[in-house]
Amino acid sequence: MVAAGSLVAMPVATPLEPTxxxxxxxxxxxxxxxxAIVQEEGTGKVLMMAWxxxxxxxxxxxxxxxxxWSRSRxxxxxxxxxxxxxxxxxEAYYDCDGDTLLFVVEQEGNGACHTGNYSCFFRAFxxxxxxxxxxxxx
Amino acid sequence: MVAAGSLVAMPVATPLEPTxxxxxxxxxxxxxxxxAIVQEEGTGKVLMMAWxxxxxxxxxxxxxxxxxWSRSRxxxxxxxxxxxxxxxxxEAYYDCDGDTLLFVVEQEGNGACHTGNYSCFFRAFxxxxxxxxxxxxx
Numbered sequence: 588m589v590a591a592g593s594l595v596a597m598p599v600a601t602p603l604e605p606t607x608x609x610x611x612x613x614x615x616x617x618x619x620x621x622x623a624i625v626q627e628e629g630t631g632k633v634l635m636m637a638w639x640x641x642x643x644x645x646x647x648x649x650x651x652x653x654x655x656w657s658r659s660r661x662x663x664x665x666x667x668x669x670x671x672x673x674x675x676x677x678e679a680y681y682d683c684d685g686d687t688l689l690f691v692v693e694q695e696g697n698g699a700c701h702t703g704n705y706s707c708f709f710r711a712f713x714x715x716x717x718x719x720x721x722x723x724x725x
Numbered sequence: 726m727v728a729a730g731s732l733v734a735m736p737v738a739t740p741l742e743p744t745x746x747x748x749x750x751x752x753x754x755x756x757x758x759x760x761a762i763v764q765e766e767g768t769g770k771v772l773m774m775a776w777x778x779x780x781x782x783x784x785x786x787x788x789x790x791x792x793x794w795s796r797s798r799x800x801x802x803x804x805x806x807x808x809x810x811x812x813x814x815x816e817a818y819y820d821c822d823g824d825t826l827l828f829v830v831e832q833e834g835n836g837a838c839h840t841g842n843y844s845c846f847f848r849a850f851x852x853x854x855x856x857x858x859x860x861x862x863x
Contacts, residue, residue: 605850612848624762624771631769633762636825648850680846683838687774689846700821708818708827710750712743712786 598675598693600651605679612685615641620656623688625699628677634699635707637664639688651676653690672696736813736831738789743817750823753779758794761826763837766815772837773845775802777826789814791828810834 615621620638627634637655639647643663646654650665653674657664667673678691698705753759758776765772775793777785781801784792788803791812795802805811816829836843 603850604852606853609848609850622760622774624774626769626771631764633764633771633827636760636762636820679850681848681850682774682845683840683842683847684845687845689771702821704821707820707822707825709821710747710819712747712817712819713741715744 598673598695600675601677602651603648603676603679605648609681610644613641613644613681613688614684614686616686618658620658621686621688623653623655623690625653625674625690625692627694628691632706633708634674634692634694634705637666644688647676647690648679653692666699667695670696670701672698674699736811736833738813739815740789741786741814741817743786747819748782751779751782751819751826752822752824754824756796758796759824759826761791761793761828763791763812763828763830765832766829770844771846772812772830772832772843775804782826785814785828786817791830804837805833808834808839810836812837 613621619640621644622636623639624636625634626632638658639654640656643654643656646663653666653676655664655666673695674692675695676690676692680689682689697703700707700709702709751759757778759782760774761777762774763772764770776796777792778794781792781794784801791804791814793802793804811833812828812830813833814828814830818827820827835841838845838847840847
């Protein structure tokens with residue numbers, strides 16, 4: 588007999604296999620970091636932007652989950668290890684200059700923001716009444 | 726009599742009116758810059774990421790078009806003045822830390838990338854066959 592709870596599909600981490608040529612096209616800044624935009628699969632919602640060094644980028648690919656470099660804590664930061672709200676990478680892109688990355692993820696749980704908002708971009712510029720409690724979907 | 730060509734709706738620039746409190750929450754880095762993600766209205770496509778200083782941010786709000794700071798040329802860069810492919814700002818957000826911005830725009834013409842691709846994120850990490858000529862829509 589199967590308990591109802593076990594019927595909930597759990598996200599599966601799928602490693603990505605970039606080529607060496609692709610990784611060589613990534614340009615890290617003077618601090619060895621590259622900005623990584625995280626977008627939700629399906630909704631297109633932009634969830635957050637954080638930074639990766641080369642090790643966190645390689646771990647992101649190897650584990651199929653986003654791993655960042657925390658500039659404030661100066662340590663690797665695997666998204667969701669503390670909050671439980673993991674990000675499973677489904678697609679990853681590098682831009683024309685190779686100096687910005689875009690990860691399309693399956694976001695687990697309560698979202699990406701430590702404030703409890705689903706997206707970190709939950710505040711709009713403009714008259715106060717236009718600020719929603721959550722960013723618009725695309 | 727109206728010529729057919731004049732029936733094509735041209736995008737209209739609509740200035741945004743952020744409050745002083747909102748602008749004060751934007752954190753610029755040591756170089757006086759903040760990263761600005763640009764997302765297309767409607768499709769949710771992430772088009773590009775570029776940098777703004779305070780002057781370019783204020784001009785973006787005042788003109789209703791994206792204005793960036795070119796780090797390579799060290800000058801203000803109003804998107805589309807050279808290419809003709811302007812970005813009309815429809816919504817703008819600041820993130821939980823105030824150190825990243827998100828602009829939702831109406832993208833004109835051939836897109837955002839100087840390579841001719843609609844989005845700057847036109848190359849996917851992974852086996853070469855998975856790299857599309859244009860990034861997926863959300």
